Structure formats: C-alpha cells, structure tokens
Amino acid sequence: MDTAYSFAAMPISNYVFPNDLHVHWSMMIVLYPYITGLVDGAFIIAALYYLFDIKTLRPVARFSLLFALAFLCCATLPLLLHLGRPERNLNMLLTPSPTSAMAGFGYIYAVSMGVLVFIVLFVYRPDLVELRVTSKGWLQFLYRAMTFDSIDLSEDALVLDKKIIRFLVGIGIPIAVVLHGYVGFIFGGVKANPTWSTPLMPVIFLFSACVSGICAIILAYIVIRKIKGRTIDHRCIKTCIKTLTLFFILAFAFEMLEVFSHSYLRTGYHHMVEGLLNGPLADSFWFWQVKIGSVIPLIILGVMGIFNIKDRLYDFMAAVVSTILLLQVFLMRWNVVIGGQLMSKSARGYTEFHPEWFGKEGILAVIIVMVIPFIILFVFSRIFPFWTTGNETDV
C-alpha cells in the first residue's frame, strides 16, 4: 500500500470540533450504568433462586435482593449530580417526550423500585412478623407497616406469598432488563457517535451488568461472612461462579465481537474507532479492560471450572476473580461512556478527559456515591436479617 492511499484511508488530523473539546458526560454517567448494573446482576441471582428454583443459591438469594434495593435507592444520585439543572428533574416525569429513550427513565425507575420493594417485603414477611412481636417502639411500628399489619403466617398465607413472589420476580426480570438495557440503548441510540451507535450496546450492557452484580454478591457474601466469622456455603459460591462464567463469556464475547467485526469490515467507522482504541484508550481498553480485566479472569474461571480445587482455595479464587471483574465492568463503562466522547464528531481527532477531584462530578463525589449504598445496606441489616437462621447450608 503506498503512503498516499494509507493517508487517505485515515484522515486524522487531530481536529476536534470546538464544542467537542469538553466531555459532557463524565464520571457520574460512568457510575450510573455501573450502579444499575449491580442492581440488575444482584436481581438475577435472586431470580435464579425464586423463579428458576436453583436451590443452591438460597444463602445469597435474600441478601442479593437487599443488595439490589440498596443500590437501586442510589441509582438516581449520580444522575442528579450530573444534571445541569437538578432542581428540574421532575420535568422528566411531567413532560416525558414520547420520542426520547431517556424520557422513560422516571417511570421505569419507579416501577422497578416498587416491584423490588414488594419482593423484599414478601420474601421477608415471615421474619418481619416474628420481629414485629419481639420489637418495641418505632421499630415495631415499622414492622407493622412492612407486614401490612398482619401476623397471618398460616399455610394458606405463605402459599399465597410464594405465588406473589414468583409473580413479582417474574415481572421483575423484564423490568430489570428494561432498566439496564435501556441505559445501553441510550448510548446505542446516539447515531452521531460511532462507538456508541450499535444495536449490540444494550446487550453488552446487560451481560456486563449481570457479571458485575453476581461478582458483587459473591464478594459481599464472602467478605461479610468472613468478618462475622461464619461459614461460607461452598456450593452456593460454586453455583454463583458457574453462572458468572456463563454471563462473563457472553459479555466478553459481545464486547470483542463489536471490536473485531468492525476491524474486519474496515469501514470508515473502523478507521475512527481504531485510532481511539489504539490511541487515547490504548491503556484503559486494551491493557486494563481486555488483558487484565478479561483475559486473566477468563483463565481463572477456566481453571476453577475444569480442575478440582479445594473448597477454601476455590472460595479465595472466587473472591479474587470477582474483584477483578468488578473493576473490568467499571472500566468497560468508563471506556464506553468517556472513551466514546473522546472521539470528536469531526471524525478527525480526539479530545482529552482529566477527572477532577472535588467537583460535583469529581472523584470524591464518585466515592461518596459508592459508599452510600453500603450505608443503606447496613441500615437494612438492622431491619432485615440478611441470612436465614438455623442451618444455613441447608437447601
């Protein structure tokens, strides 16, 4: 290929449209899909137990519901911090534009919140009824409200509860899929940005959401149980890891499919994205997200799946792989959200992004937003018993 042709093929002069120098969607928009992803993944674990009867997941099923709820409570925080005029946020509910994907947010969020709250209430009802009897003061009032002021634990009522739970989890799955898939769609629907506009985007977001949520549950379960000095249910961890492996293979396959199919097609799109992935994103995408964050976990998960590993080591590896994958998903969000904006719509150049520390979309704010769900989770732990009493390893 002569030089003239290769130049023509890649008309990159590093010209950025003057309005493209600024990255408008910064870390809070990285964080938002990350949080809804955690909600989604955690909900999938609960759904596997309550709807698909995967009994080994029992030890984490209830916990994952509360985990999902704690994070769902904070899902709007990054959005409010991001909005230029957060005081007008209700406009989204008042006058949702029928043509905008984003306009659905308020309603999708409200419905998923409602469904999740009721699933938690029905799942915990037997415990809440018991706690109601033993508690006093405002706590008792709270328990009365949460049990609909009924102490009916008869066979008939419990059967009804079970049916309601199955129904709610059943509609919860499509709602969770919509809640997170729609986030992917918001990006996938931006035709002006070639790294975003792909129908694969919601799919990639969904699978990586499942990955991050399951990882979070595994890690939280292992860490909390270790701190409390209680046993870890190895069979549960094993089921989680198997599910995780499946979702991660799908997520990684789709992430790579997107890159490789375009690099093989070698369209104009490819020439722009190639420069992005090999330029400003060379480190965060190829090294951190793909090599460290994806290939290494794949090897570890492969080893865990193929070889017979002692329980203690297996659990340790589970914790390690979960940690890496939690970072991988965060990096993936980063590379999609921030990385996608680094490429100017001039198709001729790339801008830069330097995270700030103290702004309302700064690193400190990100840390605070990520800490709040754990505080909520702690509060929940005072109200709801995380783990089933009695023989925990019992199926």
Place this chain on the structure above:
Amino acid sequence: MKIINPSPKMNRRSFVKKVLNGTIAGSLYLVWPMGSESLEIPEQIPGIRGREYDIHNQEFAFIVDITRCIGCGSCCVADKREYNVPDGNFRTWVERYVKGFSDEVYVDCPNGGLDGYQHPRKDITEKVRDTFFVPKLCNMCREAPCVQVCPVGATFKSPDGFVLVDEKRCVGCAYCIQACPYSARFLHPVKKVAQKCTWCYHRIRKGLLPACVQVCPTGARKFGSMKDETSEVYKILKGPGVLTVLKKEMGTFPSLYYEGARREVI
C-alpha cells in the same frame, strides 16, 4: 410601518396565551419588547413585518457558499456578541481546511475562528493542493436528533421549521449535545442549559437577517424566506447549482445547505 399591537388591556403574557389557546386563529403576533427601536431599522426579510405571522406557513433557508468565505471570522464575532456566548463555546465557527497532494486533509479552527485566520499553517510539510474555509452552524435538521432525544421536550422543532431550546424547561442532561452529529450544541456554563444557534430566530421574527449573515462581507452566508420568490436563497435553491448538506448519511435532512463544499467537509 404597521405594528400589530394587542389591545392595551391585554398584557403580553395573557395575549400570548390567547394566541396559543387558539382565540386568535393559529397565528402568532409579535409585540416588540424594546420600544419601536428595532422597527426603525429597515426590514431585511420582506414579508415578516406588518402582517400576521402564520407560523404554519413559513419556510426559511440558509445557504453557506464556501467558495466565497474568506475566513475573516466576522460571523463568529457577531454571533458571540449577539448572544454573549461564553468563551470556549460556539454557536457558529469557521474551520480551515488544507488539502495536501497526498490527499491528507488538515483541519483547524483556533478559538472557533473568532480571531480570524491571520497566518497560514506552518506545520504542513507537504505541498498544499487546496485550501478553503467552512463556516459551521446549526443545521436545523428536519429530522433533528436533538429534538428526538430531549427527554423533557425542551428542544423542539417549531412549526415554522426552527429547532429551538426552551431554556426554562431544559434540565441540562446534555443528551442533545451527544446526539447532534454536527456538534452545534453546548451546555451554557452558567445557565447550565443546552444552547445552540437558532439562526437568530429573534431577529428573523423582527424581519432582520441573522447576525452572522448581516455582517458577512462577502455574502458567503445567505438567508431568506422561501415564500419570497425574489430572495437570493429561493433563486439558488430553484437553480441548477449543486448544493450539499453535511453528514447526509445521518438521515437528519438538514435545511442548511452548502454551496461548493468539497467531499472532505464533515
């Protein structure tokens, strides 16, 4: 000049409301906010003043002739002054294209063209084949992606064909900024709402040309009503000249046309 004034009992707000509620059939009169001052300026777009503005029966066109643009940046300066556009954000800008014999295209736009182009590019080592300027502004897409994605209806297409921003409802989510293929939008750093070129809607409704058109010394920017068969834009659009739009493949159907735009222009 005849100005249509509402009856003195009616304040502007209630008047506007009445108009919008259809009491005054389908039309939108305009009440001048700054005395009669702007009316003392002779009308530049015929057919606007002194008659009902039928919002459903208007068509305007904007044509940029890049063979006439000399890159003086008057338009950028006028635009910044007309709206007090904050530094670093641009409603309009002028790009400089330099094409080498290797087919490499070098584009730059220092400070959006506000300071003009005083010097040639020094960093190009190869022989230059062609060089030209390209003014950019809102494309007023007929299928505007910004209007589609705005979650709260703060960006909309008015019946007379303008894509406008309702600054009182905009939540500042910046989705429209992401969606605009032309990067014509920005978030106002103080008001925290999206802003963009409106083709000077406030001037047009007063019968005046957009500020950038008005100051362009070479007539590279042309604006007019398509309802006026004597207007320059009407004649150009009716004629055989080749007009192109930017990023046609985006399916946005811009109503901003370019005359003499080379294929390198994105």
Place this chain on the structure above:
Amino acid sequence: MDLSYRMRLLIVLISIGVLAGGGLVVKRLLIPDSFGVYGPYRADAIVEAALVPIRHGTNASCFKCHPYEANIHKNGRHHTISCEFCHGTYADHVKNGKKTGTLPVKKGKEITTLCLRCHNTEIKARKEKVIKTVAMPDHLKDQNVKITHNCNQCHHVHAPLKYIIRAKQITGLMEAGS
C-alpha cells in the same frame, strides 16, 4: 382492625392504584399551560425565543446618526462590511434612542491587523473574484512607502480606494469622474 391477610393485600393494591392515579392527576396539573399546543413542547417558548432583544442593528441603524461616515462607507468598496464588526454592537451604544456607551475606534497597528484578517494573501483560500488580497510587507515595498506604514495611511478604512482614486485623478493617471 380484623381484616384477613388477603383483604389487606387487596387494600395495598388499591392504594397503589390510587397513588399512581393521584400522581397522574398531579402531573396533569403541573404541565405548563402552553405545552402541547403545537407538539410535545411549550409553545410559549417560541414566543420567548422571538422576543429576545436584538443586539446587532444593521448598517442602516448606524447611518441614521452618522451621515458623514455613512456617505463615505456606502459609496466605497467596503460597503458590504458591517459597521458593528469593527466598532461593536448597536446595543452597547444606543438604548431607546439614547446613547448609552461609546464604541471603540481602532487605531494604529490594530487597523493593519484588522485589515489583514481579510486581505492577507498568505491565506490561500481567498479568491481573486471575492476579495483583493495583499502580501505584507511586499505591498508596502511595491508602493514605495515606509515599511512601518499602517494600511489607513493610504487607504480610507471605510472606502479603501477613496484616496487612491483621488490621487490618481490629481496626477492624471485617471480621468476625473471615472
């Protein structure tokens, strides 16, 4: 109260329905008046956009009070240039028919810089048929004037050929009236 569990759940369900319905009613009340007149947006916003005060006048608005400059400007080659580009906006100068501020007049080297914004040959994109360009300092040398000369020492800024034509007429290089 002594209601059965099923009954209580029914009440919860109905309350959710009532809340959601109430929410929709409140939503209707909070939607701005002119929303939806033409489409899913506030129609008043169009009026507001139209009522934004203008800041640039036109050359005609300047000529009204500056007849001397107007006469030169209108008859010179620079007649297409906007007064406000060099001097600033009308709104910074006049309000309700009264002068409110003084606009700047460019002086000395500023003028040369301003002229070269358009007339610099070095910028290749300027076509002969659109604009006459000069290379600096070659033009000064060619015309046998000092290299430190500013453009306005030979060219009237409002009508660049005014003095040139006059000089040619005086020296007989050009017939008067042509």
